[in-house]
Amino acid sequence: MLIVLLLKQGHKMTSAEFYDKFVCPELPDQNENPHLYTAVVKHMIHGPCGKLNPTNACMNKDGKCKNNYPKSFCFATVHGKKPYPVYRRRDNGKQVKVRGQILDNRWVVPYNPYLLAKFDCHINVEICSTVEAVKYLYKYIYKGHDRVAFHVYSNETKNEIDEIEQYQSGRWVSPPEAMWRIYKFALHEIYPSVQSLQLHLEGKQLVTFRNTDNLNVIVENDSSKETMLTQYFYMNKMKKNPKNLLYKQFPKEFVWNSQSKTWNKRGTKKTKKVIGRVVTANPIEGERYYLRILLNHIGTSTSFDDLKTLNNKKANTFHEAALMHGLLHSDNSLDLCLQEATMYRMPCSLRRLF
Incomplete structure (x- = not known):
């Protein structure tokens, strides 16, 4: 599920200092917050992939991770050329063993500490810093419903296959979407x-x-x-x-x-x-x-x-x-x-x- 949050004027995050308050791609201190540390290790570590695991699902035909992991170390958060900023990933020596490999901050997926500690599940949080990211997200959300081709058949064997009779068209409606539609909330709005x-x-x-x-x-x-x-x-x-x-x-x-x-x-x-x-x-x-x-x-x-x-x-x-x-x-x-x-x-x- 993808959720886009638009902040009101006066609450928008316009600088890297605000980014670091809400998004973190680093391993937390295990002694100060063991619950958050456990959640990060369990849910927010990517891979390993690349040379550590060439057969990982994220690898493309060129032998590179499609999500560009591992990331590079970065002393401070900066605006990059791509839609999302380059988050702070300090080389502070923190490491953890995940799926048989020793990994550091370069493998941490960006997260919000409060949301991750509260819900204890994989929640990737990103900040859209350019108009290209906004365009991509909106077109991704409103591209239409995910669809899959399927057919229903019995164990009885048939010599003839009627594709028209077997054709099915349907989609799965999640509980949040059902609630949203039942209460007739607006699905999208253009302003101005x-x-x-x-x-x-x-x-x-x-x-x-x-x-x-x-x-x-x-x-x-x-x-x-x-x-x-x-x-x-x-x-x-x-x-x-x-x-x-x-x-x-x-x-x-x-x-x-x-x-x-x-x-x-x-x-x-x-x-x-x-x-x-x-x-x-x-x-x-x-x-x-x-x-x-x-x-x-x-x-x-x-x-x-x-x-x-x-x-x-x-x-x-x-x-x-x-x-x-x-x-x-x-x-x-x-x-x-x-x-x-x-x-x-x-x-x-x-x-x-x-």
Whole structure:
């Protein structure tokens, strides 16, 4: 079972000094706390593996431990390159014999002394110190339920096997999950709310319709031409954006009504925080990609043509307009695109983007 605890503001652990108060990967003093020492030796010692036991279950094809044990000695806890910090593992001479081998602090799995002493079972406690760890944990938790292929059969032999009849689909529900669902507690929550903002070139917005609808009527209908982006231009044209908010900042002050296709001013009463995210565009898309760059830096445009205009000089393409505004002079737009994608995309989609 995996449990993720999110601490409130003011209680978050932001430095290595706090890490050492809650997570420990070292052998405790046997004389001062014999109960905790026994629990660590019984539940929190990894392996041994590697040269000490090449056939251990954690060994991969390369002959290395997939959990990277034994760890290296470290005098103080520091932030590492990986999602989790490098915990303090001092070479203080403490050793213990486990499964026929003499092991030291390098083999101790990180634990919380209070939880381990209270429940006396294997409880691995880690601190997520980077956004990559948070992304991994959330995608791991919500990847779906674990499944297994199985079939039920009798001792009677059958000449014919009916795979459809034998197929079974089910999953095991643990008592904590059952209780959580019975009391209708929320399984997940997104805060703050994220508003996806449409991105399209002029006249190339998505339009939904039924098979029975008349396409000529849909094309001529003005509402089909109104989108989040075109109405954002309209708000700028009507001087209803006095703060010159960027397209991605617009949801902070305005609410999109999908029925009337209009941006409405948020009420004066305290409302929940909303942030906007312009949908991504791949650099190989050309003009759509450069349109996104312009929208992320210019907040006063009233139309697609206005985005292309600077000092009364109109560019022919969004790419030329981005050059005129100096948004491509650094020549790192591709690096920024990949950097933004690493915050939320999975490896397979990152490879396609690259």
